[in-house]
Amino acid sequence: MNSLSYLNHLPHFPDPKQALTDPNGLLAVGGDLTPQRLVEAYYQGIFPWFNEDDPILWWSPDPRATFTPKTYALSKSTHKFMKKCSWRFTINQAFTDVILACSAPRKTQQGTWISSDIQQAYIQLHQLGKAHSIEVWDKDELVGGLYGIAVGSVFCGESMFHTKTNASKVAFAVLNQHLVKHEFKLIDAQIMNPHLENLGAIELPRYDFLSQLKQLRNQAIDDKTWLTQEVRFEF
Structure with a gap:
């Protein structure tokens, strides 16, 4: 199982192929919801999905x-x-x-x-x-x-x-x-x-x-x- 990435202030993401298998597709934690980061995420097949009390979680599940x-x-x-x-x-x-x-x-x-x-x-x-x-x-x-x-x-x-x-x-x-x-x-x-x-x-x-x-x-x-x-x- 791959290790989870923790995002800093830069909008870059790890390769989606590095996402966890359990939970399926979890790729990274943290960062922000600025337009620049969101656009970069969708461009790479990544999306945010998290509960209100959780940190920001980024996903690229398999299958899609x-x-x-x-x-x-x-x-x-x-x-x-x-x-x-x-x-x-x-x-x-x-x-x-x-x-x-x-x-x-x-x-x-x-x-x-x-x-x-x-x-x-x-x-x-x-x-x-x-x-x-x-x-x-x-x-x-x-x-x-x-x-x-x-x-x-x-x-x-x-x-x-x-x-x-x-x-x-x-x-x-x-x-x-x-x-x-x-x-x-x-x-x-x-x-x-x-x-x-x-x-x-x-x-x-x-x-x-x-x-x-x-x-x-x-x-x-x-x-x-x-x-x-x-x-x-x-x-």
């Missing part, structure tokens, strides 16, 4: 949960639902509201890893044009959404939420459609869970994920990709 953006095949029930619903969808219109909603504890959880420090760090990334959100609205009520980081033609998903049934599934479908339109090649969903598996995520060995990331992270994306906008879902 991923999606390939494609014309999204909704389940029959969700497709039928969307045909009837009058929800509308936006990009980057309410990033702060989305991350706040994602930070609310789930019914099965006592707390949240999206602490106030995490919220402020990613809001700052959003203001710098690095972090983005998808919003689902029922009239003027925000009922679902997700947020993440764009690295070249890779979208690194962080969290999603819903307050009405199907709203997080719909948010992911809207994201997927948007990424296909703008020629993104990979969605990083980090760690597999039942919800991601139901959405169609597959696991990639870390070596394969990092190889794809290295090829895609410097690809140029249209400057208009992440303009604040309302979008239509195309069936």
Whole structure:
């Protein structure tokens, strides 16, 4: 087992291949959540994940949960639902509201890893044009959404939420459609869970994920990709 690295004030990380096997993917401890460090982390396939009372923990798990953006095949029930619903969808219109909603504890959880420090760090990334959100609205009520980081033609998903049934599934479908339109090649969903598996995520060995990331992270994306906008879902 490799030894754990402790970060200093510099934004550099150890090679992700040096991450521990137990706990799976833990790579480094400490550092900070400055935009420079966060951008460097995602560029290398590393992300922060820690409880509010813990030091900052940095991860690169093996395997990695991923999606390939494609014309999204909704389940029959969700497709039928969307045909009837009058929800509308936006990009980057309410990033702060989305991350706040994602930070609310789930019914099965006592707390949240999206602490106030995490919220402020990613809001700052959003203001710098690095972090983005998808919003689902029922009239003027925000009922679902997700947020993440764009690295070249890779979208690194962080969290999603819903307050009405199907709203997080719909948010992911809207994201997927948007990424296909703008020629993104990979969605990083980090760690597999039942919800991601139901959405169609597959696991990639870390070596394969990092190889794809290295090829895609410097690809140029249209400057208009992440303009604040309302979008239509195309069936």
